[in-house]
Amino acid sequence: MKLNWKPKKLTLVIIPDANQSVVRFRIPHLFAYIAAACLSVLLLISIITYVMHASTLKKASALQSKLTGANQQWSAALNSKDKAIEQLQNEVIQLSQQAEQMKTQVEEMKKFESDLKSIAGIDANTTGTAVASTSSSTQDKPADADGKLPTLDSGIGGSPNPASQEDIIKLGEQTLASFTALNSEVKELQTNLTATKQKVADKQQLLRITPTLWPTTTKVVTSTFGYRTDPFTHRPSFHSGIDFGARENDPVYATADGKVVSTGSDMFHGNNIVIEHSKGLRTWYMHLNKILVNKGDSVEKGSSIGLVGSTGRSTGPHLHYEVLKNGESIDPKPYLKANRKDE
Ligand SMILES: [Zn+2]
Missing domain, CATH: 2.70.70.10 (Glucose Permease (Domain IIA))
Structure with a gap:
């Protein structure tokens, strides 16, 4: 392209080949200015667009990496929460087992109180419920052919049967109910034991002042x-x-x-x-x-x-x-x- 500057018009000459004729375009001078201005504007718009695009790309990249980081953090947090939930579920199971052990211990203490009354010769009517509940708890345990309770060993097994979240929630509710019941049973036991202690003390005092001993060694x-x-x-x-x-x-x-x-x-x-x-x-x-x-x-x-x-x-x-x-x-x-x- 060759621009031929003249006062009023410009001639645009195109030479396609050496053997072909030259093509000439005569365009007004003003039109060339407008074209140049338009090209400049287009160039400016292109540069601005490029700069904005580059900036957007940079921001997008930064956001992407930020998002990736956040995603990793969330993944780690979720993983940690999953572990925490699993640990809590295991603790619910342990608490449930402890509640069962406590039930057995409370029954044993009731039996102990009943035996104490029996030994001290105190009216055992008040311990009727304790004796009844103790016997029912022992009946729950399977006995072998000789009628003896099976001995415990350390072997544990069985097919895998993962507990669902609903199962654990139900177990948690049952455990809470067990502990609530145990709490009232322990309170009742405390009251009974205090009364029994006083009765035994009274009985001992009565025994001390009653002449029940043989006065000589020979008898x-x-x-x-x-x-x-x-x-x-x-x-x-x-x-x-x-x-x-x-x-x-x-x-x-x-x-x-x-x-x-x-x-x-x-x-x-x-x-x-x-x-x-x-x-x-x-x-x-x-x-x-x-x-x-x-x-x-x-x-x-x-x-x-x-x-x-x-x-x-x-x-x-x-x-x-x-x-x-x-x-x-x-x-x-x-x-x-x-x-x-x-x-
Ligand atoms: Zn005599």
């Missing part, structure tokens, strides 16, 4: 309570106590906690001790060789209070032992139930 009864032939006069007479055969200077024990209300000696009873217990009960120990306590002493059940002898109206070493209720001699035999702790 040989040579004469029972009631009518007999008097060993001196050989005439029918009433024997108001029990005679225990023993060697001289064998220990004589207080048969219950109490207070020594008298010690003395006379021709019939010999050296003798009277101990007051409670509920109008007194015990009387006669024919002692030696008295080891003083009037006013507090004595404990099973403590040594004197030595066997044959003082007073006696044919040989023995202990005449009497139990008095409101001043009346009663048969001591029904009271003689307990052994000393050191026996």
